[in-house]
Amino acid sequence: MAHNDEVTESEHYFATRPNSQAKPRTIDFEAAGRQISLRTDSGVFSASRLDPGTAVLLRKAPLPTRPGRYLDLGCGYGPIAVSLGLASQGSVTAVDVNTRALELVRSNAAELGVEVTATTPEEVPADARFDQIWSNPPIRVGKAALHELLEQWLPRLAPDGVAWLVVARHKGADSLVDWLTERGFPTVKHASQKGYRVLRVERA
Numbered sequence: 001m002a003h004n005d006e007v008t009e010s011e012h013y014f015a016t017r018p019n020s021q022a023k024p025r026t027i028d029f030e031a032a033g034r035q036i037s038l039r040t041d042s043g044v045f046s047a048s049r050l051d052p053g054t055a056v057l058l059r060k061a062p063l064p065t066r067p068g069r070y071l072d073l074g075c076g077y078g079p080i081a082v083s084l085g086l087a088s089q090g091s092v093t094a095v096d097v098n099t100r101a102l103e104l105v106r107s108n109a110a111e112l113g114v115e116v117t118a119t120t121p122e123e124v125p126a127d128a129r130f131d132q133i134w135s136n137p138p139i140r141v142g143k144a145a146l147h148e149l150l151e152q153w154l155p156r157l158a159p160d161g162v163a164w165l166v167v168a169r170h171k172g173a174d175s176l177v178d179w180l181t182e183r184g185f186p187t188v189k190h191a192s193q194k195g196y197r198v199l200r201v202e203r204a
């Protein structure tokens with residue numbers, strides 16, 4: 001298992017209710033032009049350091065600088081959601097299936113005074129639309145489930161909306177570009193770094 005997943009085989013980070021013993025930690029990183037400290041815990045994705053893919057996404061994709069409706073799909077403890085909120089001062093929806101992650105993103109956002117609504121996917125109103133969707137998506141769920149997830153959320157982009165995704169090259173980033181484009185979401189490789197691709201996805 002990869003170092004950054006930090007969970008046991010029997011308890012994946014995308015478990016809905018992690019039961020591992022609490023192990024609170026703080027992760028420090030730079031985004032939105034400032035130092036950010038976030039609390040993490042066991043049972044959430046990359047609990048001991050900022051995931052390198054997330055770091056590439058935050059470095060290479062342009063964080064929005066105006067208020068808008070932003071979605072962090074698969075938010076974990078919230079590094080993307082919080083950065084979106086700090087950069088844009090807009091309203092951020094952070095979704096995850098992992099309830100411990102949702103508790104963490106709520107407290108992290110509150111600590112920084114950022115407006116983030118952290119919620120399970122089912123609780124997002126069906127008619128909610130987003131100006132941008134950002135995601136370090138859960139590749140480990142498998143290709144079929146990942147495709148299903150993207151087909152579920154990308155149509156919720158507002159007209160002219162854009163999604164920013166980060167995917168490791170060796171985990172199918174290039175084939176995902178082709179698949180998204182074929183499905184009617186024109187996608188380009190915006191940047192590459194350290195084996196990760198940042199994808200820019202449009203709503204056709």
Ligand SMILES: C[S@@+](CC[C@H](N)C(=O)[O-])C[C@H]1O[C@@H](n2cnc3c(N)ncnc32)[C@H](O)[C@@H]1O
Nearest residue numbers: 013014045054074075076096097098136137138
């Ligand atoms: C690769 S991690 C990224 C976490 C966080 N955004 C970060 O950058 O550290 C993907 C996240 O997607 C969540 N996830 C898995 N299946 C999901 C689903 N069906 N809907 C929403 N989130 C999901 C996982 O629990 C996990 O927190």
